[in-house]
Each structure stands twice: as C-alpha cells, then as structure tokens.
Amino acid sequence: MAQAPFTNDIKTLRFLAGEMTQGDLGDKVGVTRQTIAAIEQGKYSPSLEVAFRIAHVFGKPLDEVFQWQQN
Amino acid sequence: MLDLFDSMLKIYNIMYESGNIRVNKMSFREKIHWTAFLALLVAFGWYFLTYPWEIVGTDAGVWAVAGMLVPVTLTIMGVMTITAAYFAIRTPKEANLKEDERERTIHIRGTHLAYYPLVLGVWANMIAMFYRLSVGEHLNLLIATVVVAELVRVGSQLYFYRRGY
Numbered sequence: 001m002a003q004a005p006f007t008n009d010i011k012t013l014r015f016l017a018g019e020m021t022q023g024d025l026g027d028k029v030g031v032t033r034q035t036i037a038a039i040e041q042g043k044y045s046p047s048l049e050v051a052f053r054i055a056h057v058f059g060k061p062l063d064e065v066f067q068w069q070q071n
Numbered sequence: 072m073l074d075l076f077d078s079m080l081k082i083y084n085i086m087y088e089s090g091n092i093r094v095n096k097m098s099f100r101e102k103i104h105w106t107a108f109l110a111l112l113v114a115f116g117w118y119f120l121t122y123p124w125e126i127v128g129t130d131a132g133v134w135a136v137a138g139m140l141v142p143v144t145l146t147i148m149g150v151m152t153i154t155a156a157y158f159a160i161r162t163p164k165e166a167n168l169k170e171d172e173r174e175r176t177i178h179i180r181g182t183h184l185a186y187y188p189l190v191l192g193v194w195a196n197m198i199a200m201f202y203r204l205s206v207g208e209h210l211n212l213l214i215a216t217v218v219v220a221e222l223v224r225v226g227s228q229l230y231f232y233r234r235g236y
Contacts, residue, residue, distance in 0.1 A: 030169075030171065031171040031172065031173065032098055032165070032168055032171050032173075032174065033098070034098045034101075034173075034232075034235075035171050035172070035173040035174070037235070038173060038235040038236055041235065043234070043235035043236045044173050044235060044236040046172070046173075047172055050172060
C-alpha cells in the first residue's frame with residue numbers, strides 16, 4: 001500500500017471534537033466518508049483545499065493536523 | 072489521571088477499529104459500479120455465448136447482432152435503473168452527494184486505463200479488414216472491444232475504490 005509522505009491526527013482530533021464521525025467530518029468538508037477514511041489511513045493525499053478545510057473544521061493550523069515525515 | 076488516559080485510549084481504539092470496519096463499507100457509487108460490472112458481464116456474456124456464430128457471415132447474422140443488442144441494452148438499463156433507485160432509497164444522503172476529488176481521480180484513472188483496450192480493439196478491427204471479414208464479424212469485434220474497455224474501466228475503478236485511492 002502506498003503511504004502518503006505525511007501523517008495526520010484527524011482521528012484524534014475527531015475524538016476530541018465530541019467524537020465526530022468520519023461522515024460528519026466529510027459533510028463539513030464536502031467529501032465522502034470513504035475519502036475521510038482514506039485520508040486518515042494515509043492512503044490518499046488530499047488536495048490543499050481539502051486539507052485546509054479539514055484543519056478549519058477543527059480550528060487548527062494545517063501543520064497541527066498534517067505532519068510531514070522527513071524519511 | 073492514568074486511569075482516565077487508559078479509558079480514553081480504550082475508547083480511541085474502539086473508534087479506530089470501528090473506523091476501519093466502516094472503511095470497507097461500500098459507498099453508493101461503488102455499489103453502482105458493482106451493479107454495472109455484473110450487469111455487463113452477465114448481459115454480454117449471454118450475448119456472446121448465445122450468438123448464432125454459424126450465420127455470422129450472412130445478412131441474418133448482422134440482423135441477429137441488432138436483434139440481440141436490443142434486449143442486452145434494455146436489460147442493462149433496467150438493472151441499472153432499478154438498483155440505482157433501490158440504493159438511493161436506502162441511502163438517500165449518499166446518493167445525493169456530489170463526486171468528490173478522490174472519486175473524480177478514480178473516475179479519470181479508470182477511464183484512462185480503458186483507453187488501451189479500446190485502441191487495441193480498433194487496431195484489431197482495422198487489421199481484420201485486410202482479411203476481408205464479414206460485416207457481422209466486424210460488428211462483433213467492435214462490440215467485444217467496447218465491452219472489454221467498459222469492463223476494464225469499471226473493474227479498475229472498483230479496484231481503486233477498494234484500495235482507497
């Protein structure tokens with residue numbers, strides 16, 4: 001499985017945001033639940049716009065949601 | 072404090088696991104793709120297995136193509152309409168969702184992959200012209216080309232949907 005060169009904390013942030021479901025986040029961002037699941041698992045790299053939208057939902061800067069992996 | 076953290080971790084793990092289970096649940100579009108794939112396979116499988124190949128070189132063979140394509144097309148359209156309506160009633164929220172960027176990418180990649188069998192089929196048809204094949208044989212070769220291209224398109228999209236990207 002090809003992994004994105006960055007990790008994310010979406011799962012934790014969802015939990016901290018009142019146990020938000022993948023579907024709820026998808027609705028807020030404008031993507032499907034399956035797309036959120038794929039992003040969470042690092043299978044799919046979202047566009048910059050979707051990445052910003054996700055960060056905006058949690059009220060966090062982009063680098064608190066997505067972290068670049070050096071190696 | 073540690074107990075609180077431990078219970079949070081347990082909840083987190085439950086969510087993580089249930090999250091993974093939910094990933095495997097098919098989306099509305101994936102279900103429609105499965106329906107299209109199976110409908111194509113069954114309908115055109117029936118067509119190619121029951122076509123009267125012994126008369127393919129005659130006028131009757133050409134008309135047999137036309138006559139058999141009508142029920143095949145109607146069957147596929149009927150199956151697609153009924154199943155799309157059924158899934159839309161069961162999951163209306165998903166059915167109304169617009170295609171998002173991941174699905175668009177899957178759509179484009181599947182269509183791109185289907186281009187190759189399509190080109191190969193057209194070339195095969197052009198080469199077949201030099202061998203003076205009958206109209207019925209050319210028609211069937213073209214139908215087979217379209218069917219294979221469609222199966223590659225829908226099949227690869229299904230693979231990408233399952234893979235997640």
